[in-house]
Amino acid sequence: MATILYFGKLSSLFGELSEQAPLPSEISDTATLRKWLDETRGFDGALMHNSVRVAVNSEIVSDPFPISNADEIAFLPPVGGG
Template structure:
């Protein structure tokens, strides 16, 4: 099972800040994972926004990056501060 982490507002959208998921075999990269998670969470496109970054096993990656069922995958929205 993959460890999925949701940071910032994405945790609110997902209804949790972390979970273990069985990712379907058809979801083989980060671009497909974004689409699948967005559909599963009825997120209205929140996970598809270009400003949302992904990290796979603590390394920031660019879509489409391969994923495996045992990966830790983090969804990170942009952060503003002052």
């Protein structure tokens, strides 16, 4: 099972900081995972924004990046500050 982490406003939208999820066989990269999670977890398009970065096993990657059930995948929204 993959470990999926949601940071910032994404955790608020999902209602949890993380989940353990078996990836369906058709999910083999970060782009298809992003779309699948957005559609099945009620993110209402939030994961599809270009500003949401993805990290696989603690390294920022660009879509599409290969993933497997052994990976930790984190979704990172933009950070604001002042």
